[in-house]
Amino acid sequence: MYTAVPQEASNFVAGVDLAFMVILGISAFFLIGLTVVMIVFIHKYRKDKHPKAVQNEGSTKLEIIWTAVPLVLVLVMFYFGWMGWRPMKNPPDEAMHVTAIARMWNFQFQYENGKTSDTLYVPLNEPVILDLVALDVLHSLYIPAFRVKEDMVPGQDKVMWFIPGSPGEFDLFCTEYCGLEHSYMITSVIVMPKEEFDAWVLDTTAVEGPAAGADVSLADQGWEVLRKNGCNACHSQDGSKLVGPSYLGGWGNTRTVVTGRDEREVAMDEEYVMRSIYEPNADVVKGYNKGLMLSYEGMVSEEEVKLIVEYLKELNE
Numbered sequence: 145m146y147t148a149v150p151q152e153a154s155n156f157v158a159g160v161d162l163a164f165m166v167i168l169g170i171s172a173f174f175l176i177g178l179t180v181v182m183i184v185f186i187h188k189y190r191k192d193k194h195p196k197a198v199q200n201e202g203s204t205k206l207e208i209i210w211t212a213v214p215l216v217l218v219l220v221m222f223y224f225g226w227m228g229w230r231p232m233k234n235p236p237d238e239a240m241h242v243t244a245i246a247r248m249w250n251f252q253f254q255y256e257n258g259k260t261s262d263t264l265y266v267p268l269n270e271p272v273i274l275d276l277v278a279l280d281v282l283h284s285l286y287i288p289a290f291r292v293k294e295d296m297v298p299g300q301d302k303v304m305w306f307i308p309g310s311p312g313e314f315d316l317f318c319t320e321y322c323g324l325e326h327s328y329m330i331t332s333v334i335v336m337p338k339e340e341f342d343a344w345v346l347d348t349t350a351v352e353g354p355a356a357g358a359d360v361s362l363a364d365q366g367w368e369v370l371r372k373n374g375c376n377a378c379h380s381q382d383g384s385k386l387v388g389p390s391y392l393g394g395w396g397n398t399r400t401v402v403t404g405r406d407e408r409e410v411a412m413d414e415e416y417v418m419r420s421i422y423e424p425n426a427d428v429v430k431g432y433n434k435g436l437m438l439s440y441e442g443m444v445s446e447e448e449v450k451l452i453v454e455y456l457k458e459l460n461e
């Protein structure tokens with residue numbers, strides 16, 4: 145979804161790009177300058193023109209020049225870098241908050257009224273503060289077009305903020321290697337005019353339970369719950385083993401699970417599915433690793449578990 149990034153995509157674009165151009169400019173100047181000097185010297189001091197090497201020792205003037213000039217240049221780079229970076233660390237007091245939740249391997253965004261989405265929606269020209277939550281391992285939230293990036297650390301309260309300045313869709317992805325399907329941890333930010341955003345965020349019908357669409361089958365709604373919560377990163381539809389067991393072949397059969405040190409057979413029924421989602425590490429399916437799936441208590445409602453069950457039934461018919 146890459147379109148040329150508008151300069152006003154966020155309030156940080158100008159500052160970051162200026163620092164980048166200053167550093168690039170200084171680097172380019174030295175790359176060209178040093179190459180030219182080197183070529184001139186090779187020519188001027190080659191052996192047939194300058195057969196006897198001369199040793200120069202002790203020039204205070206030179207010492208001062210090659211200390212002072214780089215020092216000034218480095219301070220110039222620091223100044224522009226600092227000016228571009230400092231505002232990122234000063235979020236405004238008044239701003240809309242969105243909680244960004246990362247887990248292996250998807251993002252979920254939770255708005256102030258409790259609505260959630262897997263794509264980040266934000267209003268145009270309004271400051272937005274993202275409260276960054278990592279549930280399992282280190283992740284990092286990166287929106288290149290906005291020039292913002294921040295690590296997400298389990299157990300640490302971190303924030304990131306920005307003011308989106310142009311409507312459109314921009315890439316948002318995880319930029320901290322976080323395991324097998326890290327590269328699929330990609331979604332987008334959608335910037336829309338304030339009125340449109342308000343209408344979107346207030347409309348909670350689309351994500352609520354069965355009432356949402358009488359015309360959509362329960363199994364399809366179940367699939368939507370799985371998709372929205374990122375379950376499909378670890379569970380396949382076609383019987384192939386990913387990080388977790390496939391949805392195919394489970395329902396109606398028995399499973400060998402390991403509880404502590406004991407193995408036992410359990411029937412895969414609604415109760416088992418619900419327990420697997422709320423307490424995934426109580427009974428661990430034999431052959432799979434403990435601790436990879438985290439509890440979805442509070443994120444997936446019992447209603448939604450029932451929809452997932454409908455999906456599993458239909459798939460395994």
Ligand SMILES: [Cu+2]
Binds near residue numbers: 246249283318321322
């Ligand atoms: Cu990640």
